[in-house]
Amino acid sequence: MLFIDKNGMVDAERIVKKRFRTIERGDLDKVNGIVVHQTNSPTAESTFNSYRDRNATGAHFLIDKNGGIYQTASLHKITWHVGKMKSRCFLEKKCELTELKVISSLERNWRNSKKISDRERAKKFPVRFPANSDSIGIEIVGMAYDVDGETDKIYEEVNDVQNAALKWLISELTETLAVARTEIYRHPEIARKNATEASTAKW
Missing domain, CATH: 3.40.80.10 (Peptidoglycan recognition protein-like)
Structure with a gap:
């Protein structure tokens, strides 16, 4: 301690x-x-x-x-x-359907990494x-x-x-x-x- x-x-x-x-x-x-x-x-x-x-x-x-x-x-x-x-729910395969659609779409282009990060920061732990x-x-x-x-x-x-x-x-x-x-x-x-x-x- x-x-x-x-x-x-x-x-x-x-x-x-x-x-x-x-x-x-x-x-x-x-x-x-x-x-x-x-x-x-x-x-x-x-x-x-x-x-x-x-x-x-x-x-x-x-x-x-x-x-x-x-x-x-x-x-x-x-x-x-x-x-x-990174998106926790996406990596852990735990996203709700609407979030999964959004993140899946954003993940197609690495330039969207800031958008994904901003979404994650708005969430509360331990969702993120x-x-x-x-x-x-x-x-x-x-x-x-x-x-x-x-x-x-x-x-x-x-x-x-x-x-x-x-x-x-x-x-x-x-x-x-x-x-x-x-x-x-x-x-x-x-x-x-x-x-x-x-x-x-x-x-």
């Missing part, structure tokens, strides 16, 4: 506080899920440099190559880390996936590289010490915040992202 202070910062020996208010976007009243990302940057410091921009996107935690864990945003604050959301407004983001330092024969870049593997840190952090967060283990996702599972992002993350 984690101790979270009045500012939403975790007091734990394994977590280094390195808060960037530039990535905080509003009050986070309820946490319904956790989303695991990779940074597409080579080091923690390069990610921190990007967080210093007032228009930056970011997540609540970052796991370094050596397994070090940084808290980069308050757990009382929203961060923009999810991006364009966890969104920026009700989820915690965890970034893992890792690059995406060009690979011959692949149209998308491929993310490097999450290493063993990073996965051990991720496992510990998710265990503590789910217990402390009462988040269901079924509501933990790799970024591309719920949003329009590179399919290999966090594909080797384990918790």
